[in-house]
Each structure stands twice: as structure tokens, then as C-alpha cells.
Amino acid sequence: MTLGPLRENAKRSVMIAGHRTSVSLEAEFWSALQEIARARGQSVQALIGAIDSARGERNLSSAIRVFVLGAFRGASAPSESTLADGAGIGQGVQEPGGGMGEA
Template sequence: MTRAPLRENAKRSVMIAGHRTSVSLEAEFWTALQEIAQARGQSVQALIGAIDSERGARNLSSAIRVFVLGAFRDERAPSERPLADRAGIGQGVQETGGGMSEA
């Protein structure tokens, strides 16, 4: 089984509560974050600030990834294909017994 090449993280600088910090995320997460912010009528920076205020002890990059995952799970209508199908996640997962299946 060949694996897709790892994608490099994109580091961006944001202002949170008056302090500048940098956040490193994969390009796909930046794109998803922009889509979510636009749908909510807010800036990416404002959305990151809201995520930051709710993240607890989790690091900011991880908190953003978990937020994006949750947002896409929440928006999925029952008639839509699962997120895993849309994202190509879980394809070719090995089942116990040696068979291959799409998850």
C-alpha cells in the first residue's frame, strides 16, 4: 500500500486577545477554517480567537483541527455521504481477517 505524501504545514500569524502568535496547520485546515468563518459571517482571526477561548489545555493548532472536524460533522445532513467519503479518509482500511474495505 502506498501512502500519500505528507503535506507541509502552513504557518500563519494571527492576533489573539491583543497578542500576536503563529499557528501551524495543514493547508486543508486553513481552507476549511476560512469556509467556516465565511459561513458564520466572521473573520478567520475572530473564529480562531473564539476557538482559543474555549480550548482549555489543548494546544491551539490541535484545538483548531478538532473544531474543524466537529463543524464538518455537525453540518452533515443524514442524506449526505459521510465526511470520510468526501475527504478520502479511511479508504483502503484493512479489516481483521486480511480483507480490504472502505470505511
């Protein structure tokens, strides 16, 4: 399988819970996030805010990537239920010692 060239991360500033933060994602993830937000009839910023509130200990960029992956794995047209069930945000297998293992 031949993959296209890797693109640089694009850093964008978003307002979450009243404060500005920057998020760095690959262009493909920004595009997918826009597609999901459009399908839900909401702004990308509102969607990122919802992902942020459900992300647990995961950093925001990772939570967004996991959310996008879950949205596209779970349905051909991402729906509100994808966010409602967390789409894997902040989830993992807790090991007895308190560390995170692989699911």
C-alpha cells in the same frame, strides 16, 4: 483507499486577545477554517479567537483541528451552535489519576 500527497504545514501569524501568535496547520485545515468563518460571516482571526477562548488545556493548533473536525462531522453547514457547544474543544475523559484518556 489512496490518499493524496501530504502537504507541509503552513504557519500563519494571528492576533489573539491583543497578542500575536503563530499557528501551524495543514493547508486543508486552513481552507476548512476559512470556509467555516465565511459561512458564519466572520473573519478567520475572529473564529480562531473564539476557538482559543474555549480550548481549555489543548494547544491552539490541536484545538483548531478538533473544532474543524467537529464542525464538519456535526453539520453539512457549520453553524454558531458548533462553537457554542465547544465542538470537543478541550474535552476528554478524565482518568482517576488526573490524566487524559481516550473518549
